[in-house]
Amino acid sequence: MKLTSSCRGGRLSATLIFGLSLLVLQIVLIVFAPLIAPHSPVDADPMNILKPPSWHYWFGTDVSGMDILSRVIYATRINLLISVTAVVIAFVVGVPIGLLIGFYKNLLSTLVMRIFDFIQSFPVFVLGMALVSVMGQEIWNVAIVLAVLFIPMFARLIRAEVLSLRDRPFISAARCSGATNLTIMFRHILPNAMTPAIVQVSISIGMAILLTAGLSFVGAGVRMPTPEWGLMVANGAQQMILGVWWAALFPGLAIIISVLTFAILGDAVKRLAEPTSRGEQ
Amino acid sequence: MSKLYDGGGVPAVARIRSAFFARVLVAAAVMSIAAGSAPAFAQNNNSMLLVAGPRTPESLDQEYPPTEASHEARRNIYERLLSYEMKPGENGVMVENFDKLKGALAESWETAPDKSSITFHLRKGVKSYAGNTLTADDVMWTFERGWNLKATFRWYMTQVLKITDFNAAFKKIDEQTVKVTLPGPSPLIERLWVNNDLGIIDSVEIKKHITPDDPWASRWLASHSASFAPYQVTKYAPGQEVIYESNKNYYRGAPKLTRIIFREMPTSANRLAALQAGAVDVAEWLAPREQATLEKMPGVKVWRVYGNYIQRVEMNNTSAPFDNEKVRQALNYAVPRDQILKSVFYGTARLTKSPVSEIYPAYTDKYYNYSENLDKARALLKEAGLEKGFKTQLGYPTGDQTEEELAIILKTAFSKIGVDVELQKLPASTLVERYSKGTIPMYFFRDMAIVPDAAYVTNLWLNSASLINYSHYKNAEVDKLINDSLSMTDEAKRKTSMERVQQLVMEQSPWVFLINPGYQLATRANVKGYSWNTTNGNTWYDFSKS
Amino acid sequence: MILFSTWRSIPRSMRIVIARIGILIPQMFGVMFATFLLIRLLPGDPALLMLGNMATPEAIAALRERLNLNGTIWSQFGGYVRALLHGDLGTSMFTSNPVTVDLLQRVPATLELITYSMIFTVILGVGMAVTSVVRKGGWVDRGSRIYGMAAGAIPDFWVGLLLIYTLFHLAGVAPAPFGRVDSFITPPPAVTGFYTVDSVLAGDWAAFRSSVSHLWLPVLTLTIVNAGGLMKMTQSVFADIYKSEFIRHARASGLSERTLVLSALRNSLPPIITMIGFLFGFLLGAAVLVETIFAWGGLGQYAVQAVMNSDYPALQGFVLVAAAFILVVYTAVDVLYGLADPRIEI
Secondary structure, rough: HHHHHHHHHHHHHHHHHHHHHHHHHHHHHHHHHHHHOOOOOOOOOOOOOOOOOOOOOOEOOOOOOOHHHHHHHHHHHHHHHHHHHHHHHHHHHHHHHHHHHHHHOOHHHHEEEEEEEHHHHHHHHHHHHHHHHHOOHHHHHHHHHHHHHHHHHHHHHHHHHHHHHHHHHHHHHHHOOOOOOOHHHHHHHHHHHHHHHHHHHHHHHHHHHHHHHHHHHHOOOOOOOOOOOHHHHHHHHHHHHOOHHHHHHHHHHHHHHHHHHHHHHHHHHHHHOOOOOOOOO | OOOOOOOOOOHHHHHHHHHHHHHHHHHHHHEEEEEEEEOOOOOOOEEEEEEEOOOOOOOOOOOOOOOOOOOHHHHHOOOEEEEEEEEHHHHHOOEEEEEEEEOOOOEEEOOOOOEEEEEEOOOOOOOOOOOOOOHHHHHHHHHHHHOOOOOOOHHHHHHHHHOOHHHEEEEEEEEEEEEEEEEOOOOOHHHHHHHOOOOOOOOHHHHOEEEEEOOHHHHHHHHHOEEEOOOEEEEEEOOEEEEEEEEEOOOOOOOOEEEEEEEOOOOHHHHHHHHHHOOEEEEEOOOHHHHHHOOOOOEEEEEOOOOOOOOEEOOOOOOOOOHHHHHHHHHHHHHHHHHHHHHOOOOOOEEEOOOOOOOOOOOOOOOOOOOOOOHHHHHHHHHOOOOOOOEEEEEEEEOOHHHHHHHHHHHHHHHOOEEEHHHHHEEEHHHHHHHHHOOEEEEEEEEOOOOOHHHHHHHHOOOOOOOOOOOOOOOOHHHHHHHHHHHHOOHHHHHHHHHHEEEEEEEEHHHHEEEEOOOOEEEEEEOOOOOOOOOOOOOOOOOOOO | OOOHHHHHHHHHHHHHHHHHHHHHHHHHHHHHHHHHHHHHOOOOOOOHHHHHOOOOHHHHHHHHHOOOOOOOOOHHHHHHHHHHHHOOOEOOOOOOEEEHHHHHHHHHHHHHHHHHHHHHHHHHHHHHHHHHOOOOOOOOHHHHHHHHHOOOOOOOOHHHHHHHHHHHHHOOOOOOOOEEEEEEEEOOOOOOHHHHHHHHOOOOOOHHHHHHHHHHHHHHHHHHHHHHEEEEEEEHHHHHOOOOOOHHHHHHHOOOHHHHHHHHHHHHHHHHHHHHHHHHHHHHHHHHHHHOOOOOOHHHHHHHHHOOOOOOHHHHHHHHHHHHHEEEEHHHHHHHHHHHOOOOOO
16 A cells, blocks of 8 residues: 555556646746846847847747846736636635535525626627726736626635535534534635645646737737736737738647646645545555 | 347447448548548639738628728729829839829819819719719719718818708719719818728619618628729628629729739738638738748739838827927837838838828928937936836737737837836727727827828828817927818928928927838739729739730 | 426436426526627627718718617617617628628528538547557557647648648649638538538539638638547547447457447447547637638628627527527537436436
């Protein structure tokens, strides 16, 4: 038994180390962007547009003459800020809601569940586009819209756990010993129910990055000249047919690396939380 | 052994069969792909033209608000009473000759010496696509429809010609003669009838589509055409394509191209690719950068005219700090115009030196004094008390790559004199709403006026009473000069007035003057006959393929 | 009690279907109302935009009247619902067509794209999953781990662009990325709306080749990005079943590997069906981006245009239809799940 788990532990390590180092890289880029980036990310230089990668511009320049490497670096801040904020808000709002609707089986809970059904039955992307158009294309609005889209997911996860936990003996025991509903929910159920939600956090951050990029790609996300990966891909896309491959390639790679980081981390958290998979003796 | 499954459902045998079938399908698909992926070439059919444009017309009805796409449609499916002679312009392209009017549906016309009435003698034997002959009834019905729908036609008649009473103004004299009488003289009494929106409808055909709740056939006319023009729309699928068929009865002779297929391809890069691949004959509205790549390519060519667009950044002259003339001038001195011409427009654009288009009569550039001079800009800001600079916003519409590039360049340029510009990329309708309500301080505006007359142009944009003077520029002397010019007929006096207007406007700079992007059309090398008119829409009648 | 026993007497499959459809209707109504509200909040006055140069106050008022933009929210919604009950989704301010006509014109394009993407996603995803479990440690297995990890991280719009760049611009094997057929090919007469099917029915091989050649890049894009998720999920479910008691017993009893694989697959169906259902709904949204890149002329492009132009009726129509579609798919999935898994009580 012990051998098996340390064997699996060995295989885990390689990917996990990879994921962690990517995370560290991104944190470094976020904190030290002004020191690392060779040029300003928002200064247009009309005399240097669409230059291919060279020693001076490692990733080349885009259609306004801005350095792509610098923009990719600074975009880490924007993309991660939006995504992490969105998921944190969704978590902080969704978990208590999930707790409440799982614990209380009344009309309100059903109503809330139906509302979540709506939100989730809309084509996510179009809903996101429409909401951002209504609220205005500020960074915070994009984060809020994403949070709204993610809240049902967290709430549902918690609710599922609460439903299975609420009839367990230890809860009845707590009730017998005089605990109030509130205490039961927050002190007894919540710590045990949180695991799937925590696992979901990492995956959701990845999804949020992709959604932000997608929204910006169609023009419903952040505005120019804010450095943001999806927006950069969109600008690069128009030049691609003219043979300019660098403007869209590098931001896309950045998206992949970033989302991958969170996927790996999420996977690791998941294995940590559920060390045995079903069906295995 | 019998089938093994847990509960009712699909037997294993069916599963195998479907997997096999799937494999066959995939193989077939791969083979077809390989066979069908060879580069495609436009059919070498010399009587048909395939056009890729950014948008299909929103409506075919002249009473619908005019847009670039609908202007082009109207140009081809409606014939007007008068038109201009053509003359060779720059680069050998045929352009309208504003000094020479000629009769179109009207074979001849008489204008009263005081320019307060005009009589049209209609050409005989003009037949529509449906085979009906033009009479004064068609003209009168068209006028009635326009007047009653209270849209485009009525705007021209009331705002430009100052007509107030339909029956007093429009009279049918006989089957071939119509007279229009104005309350007072108008210098535009002849020119106006060349206007793209004033085509004559085949009323006999239309009357078949009138219903009690739609007496003017507006529903039908939004998606069909019936007129005496060289083309008729035979298929109208908005957002996808429009098909024009030639009118064999056209009075000037049947068009050389019998069929025009107009496809909507919103992305300019796609239109470029289609043209390169030979899948279309004409690609409209390509970005300057894209045209530059076409220059080096065999088999395609780019037609250029300088045209009549005026692209500028308008400022809301009633809100601080843009209510201070010095601030507006300062911004004008901060623009790196040469860089813009080179890097964004690849030399296809020219600077605008006046609010009037340079090819229109009474244009003058002698009052243009701007150059890139950051010191002067800063000095002006200091005089205005804004030495530290200020924050503001610049709006531009989604879907316009060029304006976005311009916006970014301007943002960087203005930051050098301490002006911090926040870029606002907005859906077109939001942008329009904001600048109509005056809630956005700076915004791009690219427009042209289709009547080649300086008073008409300035009246639209600079007369304080004009509803589309979104910059709210107000100068009493300018207002008076414009209003007078619209009602006096002495051309020499009008010219002097207009020059004075241009002087005042250039001094007071309600706008940041930028460029005239010109008009360019990319076609395959075997396409001939491109001609230019003030609407910038293509006239398919003049085109041919060799 | 009588009601209960009557209910119980209806065959189980019917009960599942009726119960789910019963919930569907109020959900649809809720969607309609929510959509209507949301979209009225979109900024921008379409009447002003459309009038531009010709804007006089009376013209604006007349146009607003024509577009039914006056009145309170309630009266506008009332008018909307009344029209809806007559099958009228309003008129698009942008195309001037009835929205129903616009949608119907574009639905086949999107459906064709999604259907083929779905088919290949399932083939690739389930195929890879099954192979990697059955031949554990093989190169498919190892490749699948990397692919599973990476696929969820790749933005579909980026993949599409790269494919266009490499296969069209560099290699020239793919056609130019616009539309469903080459410009000079007339689409086949519409029977199903799927160009691939209709062209075969009409015997028009040129149209068939052209439509297939235009399909394969966008389908490839969607497949590459979405098969990974399906594969991972199938892997875990299938692996569990494959290792379970009854399969081991069957193997010991001497059944061929192939039969075992197929039966294990059969048993993994319920969660796979659910995932496929989600995927269908998800693809509808994902199609928005892919359609824009490939100028597909489907619902996705229509939706983007509608948002960008504040075209209320069009956006409402699209969201309604899309939400309805997704709800129907989820209902179907629930029903199929209930039918497939005899343990579900209804």
